[in-house]
Amino acid sequence: MDADELLVLVADGDQKAFEELYGLVSGPVFGLVRRVVRDPAQSEEVAQEVLLELWRSVARFDPGRGSALSWILTLAHRRAVDRVRSARAAGEREQREARRAHHPAFDQVSEEVEAGLEREWVRRCLERLTALQRQSVTLAYYDGYTYREVAERLSLPLGTVKTRMRDGLTRLRECLGGAA
Amino acid sequence: MSVLGRLLNREDPHSLAAPYALDALEADERRRFEKHLARCDRCVAEVRALCEDAVRLAWSTAAPAPAALRERVLTAVRTMPQERAPAPSRERAPHLPPHVWGTQPPPARTRTPRTRPLLLLFATVTAAAALVVAALFAVQADQTQDRLDAERAQAREIAHVLAAPDARATSSEDASGAGIGVIASASEGQAVVTLSGYDAPPSGRVRQLWLMRPDVQPRSLGLFDGDTPLVATGLTKSATSLAVTVEPDGGSEQPTSQPVAQLALKSVGFGE
Structure with missing residues (x-):
């Protein structure tokens, strides 16, 4: 069963289905949270919050508005x-x-573990954006900066950052379109 | 940011669609944008598409979750109730779909509908404290930020009571299944009190919590706000029981009606 089908059963309180769903989504959820939060212990805490929220709030999911995995990852x-x-x-x-600067191994290790087809595909599409589009999008999504902070870090006007984000996402859609 | 700056920046809320999809708005901006979305049909489709684009960025980040996480989550789920009633949906994101409450028949499975995650506490007082706090946070997904902050502060207070070495729990239930529960620490003089299974009080009325001590007038410990647990402080060792009465809005100096719930505190270390 896929995540969408499982979610229907989970909404009915089916713990077995949740266990199966956990198998499908815990990797994507944990990986995304860790990419943003970085600190392994805190990432585990946040991933736990998200997965428990998934169980509790599953009735909020509306299949008419997108896939289960999108919903879950948006939440995460x-x-x-x-x-x-x-x-x-x-x-x-x-x-x-500052601590991480002394232990650069963490990101390298995780990148090896995470290497996969999807990862490769997204990376390739990100490479096809302009540098400013890519930085605007990734500083926000992967590093959790607000667009104001992104503007500050890149020394760009706010309006420019908003436009780069929009263009970046749209080009990503074109590039990844067939891969959905 | 200055008030003038905010006004200038308001000229085109539409331009915030992409930052919104990337979760790159500050909390108050996010709220304003969502308010705008509620009135802007043409924005909704666009924002939804941008949100789908953003989620694709997550495809590349999957990593195996720690084994211990699986154990904790699946254990917690065994005792954790699911939301059944509509949460107040003041802050609704277009890509976080609306509730479907009421549009589906209630599940056949019997589960006490009004059970709140805090009831978990009574089963697992200290061992699962972290999980419970996580669950408390999780319930609040749809609340406004102010309320969320208040509730997180409260969750911290609850965690504080739980962390006391002498924290103990007790509860009582009447024939109809309505009950009162408490986790208390005599050394901290604090308690977390929950009600479960009660209907909302009549309009203009509120439930008030009282501390009962021998030979002394009852002392108010505060007013219940719906199902939200009440954190009571300054409990003296001589306290013998807790009582709940229904009072006019704003509460009373002294109880004006018979208690609807009572709970002895002897088993949690009081009443000396």
Whole structure:
């Protein structure tokens, strides 16, 4: 069964179905959360929140509006971004980044583990964006920066960043279109 | 950002569609944009498409989740109730689909519909504290930020009570299944009190929690806000029981009606 079919059973309180769904989505959820949050322990915490929220709030899913996996990943991304922003606000982020600078191995290892067809495809499409489109999109999505922060980091006007984000997403859609 | 800046920036809320899809808006901007979306039909389709594009960026990030996470999540799910009633949907994202409550028949499975995740506490007082707090957070997905902040602050207080080495739980239920539960720490003088299975109080009325001590007037511990757990502080060792009465909005100085629920505190370390 795919995620969409499982979600229907999960909405009915079926724990076996949830177990199967867990098998399908825990990797994508955990990977996305870790990509944004970075810190492994915090990533695990956020992924747990997301997966429990999935169980609790499954009745909110409306199949008419998109796939189950999109819904779940949208939820995961929102929670990951919330976490990374509050951590950043608390100044933990800087400390963590300082620590990471001494242990560059983490990202390298994860990239090896994650290497796969989809990863390759997305990466190739990202490479086809202009540098500013790519940076605007990835700083926001993968690093959890607001578009204001992105504008600041790239020294661009706000309007330009908004446009680069839109163009970047649209070109990504064209490039990935056939892969959906 | 200045007020003027915000006004200037308002000229085209539409331009925020892509940052919104990337979760790149600040919380208040996100709320404003969602308000705009609610009134802008042509935006909804576009925003939904952009959100689908953004999700594709997640395709490349999958990584095996730690084995311990699986164990924790699947264990928690065994005792965690699912949402059944419509949550107040003041903040609705177009790509986070609306509730389908009421459009589907209730599931045949019998599960106490009003059970809140906090009831989990009574089963698993300290061992699963972290899970419970996570569950508390999870319930609040649809709430506004202010309320969310307040509830997170409350979840922290609850976690604080739970973390006390002498935290203990007790509960009681009447014949109709309505009940009161408490997790209390005598050393901290704090308690988390929940009601379950009660109908909403009549309009203009509110449920008030009282601390009962021998030879002393009852002391108000606060008003219940719906099903939200109440965190009571300043509990003295001499406390013998808790009582709940229905009072006019705003609460009363002293109880004006018979208790609808009562709970002895002896088993959680009080009443000395």
